[in-house]
Amino acid sequence: MSFTNETNQVLIPKGNVAILTADQNIEDxxxxxxxxxxxNTNLSITGANPVKDFFIAVGxxxxxxxxxxxxxxSAGQSIQARNIEAFTFKPHxxxxxxxxxxxxxxxxxxxxxxxxxQFNNLELLSSQGSVxxxxxxxxxSTCCEDCTPCAAGQSVKLVQSLVKSINIDTFDLIxxxxxxxxxxTIATHSTVANYSSGDVxxxxxVNALIVWNEAQTDESLKVFxxxxxxxxxxxxxxxxxxxxxxxxxxxxxIVVSLVDGFTCSGLVTTxxxxxxxxxxxxxxxxxxxxxxxxxxxxxxxxxxxxxGLASSDIEYFAEKGKTYDQYNILYTFKxxxxxxxxxxxxISTTVAISDKDTVTRNSFAVAIDGILNxxxxxxxxxxxxxANTDETVVEESGDTDNTDEDGVA
Numbered sequence: 001m002s003f004t005n006e007t008n009q010v011l012i013p014k015g016n017v018a019i020l021t022a023d024q025n026i027e028d029x030x031x032x033x034x035x036x037x038x039x040n041t042n043l044s045i046t047g048a049n050p051v052k053d054f055f056i057a058v059g060x061x062x063x064x065x066x067x068x069x070x071x072x073x074s075a076g077q078s079i080q081a082r083n084i085e086a087f088t089f090k091p092h093x094x095x096x097x098x099x100x101x102x103x104x105x106x107x108x109x110x111x112x113x114x115x116x117x118q119f120n121n122l123e124l125l126s127s128q129g130s131v132x133x134x135x136x137x138x139x140x141s142t143c144c145e146d147c148t149p150c151a152a153g154q155s156v157k158l159v160q161s162l163v164k165s166i167n168i169d170t171f172d173l174i175x176x177x178x179x180x181x182x183x184x185t186i187a188t189h190s191t192v193a194n195y196s197s198g199d200v201x202x203x204x205x206v207n208a209l210i211v212w213n214e215a216q217t218d219e220s221l222k223v224f225x226x227x228x229x230x231x232x233x234x235x236x237x238x239x240x241x242x243x244x245x246x247x248x249x250x251x252x253x254i255v256v257s258l259v260d261g262f263t264c265s266g267l268v269t270t271x272x273x274x275x276x277x278x279x280x281x282x283x284x285x286x287x288x289x290x291x292x293x294x295x296x297x298x299x300x301x302x303x304x305x306x307x308g309l310a311s312s313d314i315e316y317f318a319e320k321g322k323t324y325d326q327y328n329i330l331y332t333f334k335x336x337x338x339x340x341x342x343x344x345x346x347i348s349t350t351v352a353i354s355d356k357d358t359v360t361r362n363s364f365a366v367a368i369d370g371i372l373n374x375x376x377x378x379x380x381x382x383x384x385x386x387a388n389t390d391e392t393v394v395e396e397s398g399d400t401d402n403t404d405e406d407g408v409a
Contacts, residue, residue, distance in 0.1 A: 007346070008347070026044075039053035046366075047366060057072065075347045076331075077335075093396075095277030100270050111261050137162060141154045156206060174231055175229070175230050244310065251277070
């Protein structure tokens with residue numbers, strides 16, 4: 001007999017302190033301190049000796065008395081080590097936009113140019129399904145005046161027009177910039193700054209290059225520039241403490257196509273792929289919101305029947321502005337239901353620790369490794385050791401070729 005709804009819990013310690021030392025009672029936890037306890041003796045353990053059943057707890061002061069009078073516990077009656085199905089570690093990783101560059105643009109005067117962009121993110125997929133969401137941005141090169149074919153001079157103006165066409169779009173999932181594709185100097189081109197290939201060119205210096213090109217009679221001296229498209233993430237919308245329009249991934253990816261005018265020019269290159277942020281406080285609070293249905297904070301009725309917003313009784317322990325590393329334990333609790341039937345419940349517990357609290361994070365890794373190693377799990381302390389504490393760094397998914405750094409126990 002199996003219960004398929006997964007019971008879950010989120011535990012969030014605070015303060016950069018080690019987990020509770022061995023042979024202590026749960027009352028000995030400091031406020032917001034993390035501890036691991038033998039489910040048979042209710043005494044704290046540090047992984048030095050293997051146990052069959054255990055639970056994880058965080059001490060809490062619920063009445064402001066300055067002492068621990070409650071505890072948040074891992075989901076379920078206990079964690080049966082032999083029935084753990086997965087144990088993983090995921091450090092916080094920053095989000096990253098996708099960057100696409102269009103170079104080699106050689107415009108012909110008095111011609112329409114169109115760039116089609118297909119957008120993809122989890123919010124669009126939820127509303128569009130398998131139907132692609134696309135927008136087309138159009139600009140027209142200037143009229144021909146005493147030149148044939150006015151290639152390079154028109155090119156800078158065309159890129160400038162495309163940048164404006166894209167940036168006035170209120171859809172707000174993409175931004176455009178002009179970039180240098182060759183060296184541009186103050187001395188030669190009368191710009192305000194010097195530029196190397198790939199540098200973003202200011203609007204004032206784009207205008208300076210237009211003036212430069214129009215003054216050149218030798219076509220080989222004229223300057224070309226490129227177009228850079230950078231995706232923008234979907235925004236976090238906080239109402240009553242939680243994002244009611246929450247999506248697990250907020251990064252946007254795009255597919256860029258040159259659909260009109262670029263008959264013999266234009267090269268599309270993806271210079272950076274997008275990446276989802278993981279471990280943002282908003283992500284952890286969403287997990288707390290879901291877990292509230294099981295841990296009685298606030299219970300199964302998470303939404304107000306009056307306002308339709310998240311219940312004001314929910315207390316979130318993840319703090320806005322912080323980023324978190326996550327330990328995820330997926331396990332099954334098995335108990336004798338009848339003389340012939342075993343009842344099983346699917347359970348998960350997430351331990352979210354601020355990525356700056358390395359003492360807490362590392363001591364928990366060592367202890368849980370000591371408990372799980374006898375059951376055939378690979379250690380995670382080495383994965384934790386290589387985690388970056390800089391919240392701006394993108395940490396790619398675990399190295400599947402290196403079991404010491406794959407984030408999987």
